[in-house]
Amino acid sequence: MVYFAYHTVEGDRGIRAWLRLQDEILNAEMQLAKVSSERREMEHRVLLLRPDHLDQDMLEERARIMLNMSKDGDIVVFDRHH
Numbered sequence: 001m002v003y004f005a006y007h008t009v010e011g012d013r014g015i016r017a018w019l020r021l022q023d024e025i026l027n028a029e030m031q032l033a034k035v036s037s038e039r040r041e042m043e044h045r046v047l048l049l050r051p052d053h054l055d056q057d058m059l060e061e062r063a064r065i066m067l068n069m070s071k072d073g074d075i076v077v078f079d080r081h082h
Helices: 002-010 015-049 056-067
Strands: none
Touching: 002 015, 015 056
16 A cells, blocks of 8 residues: 555656646746747737838838947947847
8 A cells, every 4th residue: 555655646647746747837838928929029020021011110220220320319228138
């Protein structure tokens, strides 16, 4: 009986393994939500750059980034995360 009780808790398919698996599932779901959100944001930005939906502000922003330029009076904030 001790053998079965031990493997019910500690075995490959025991309670502890089930709890670890539930934790891994939760972490994977949170990662999926984060990546899905990032993808939606990127798809939106790509849509704004398409010729039939060209957003002038987005175009100017990309041009400034690519040319490393700004207008007089612009405030530049450096982001160390990118």
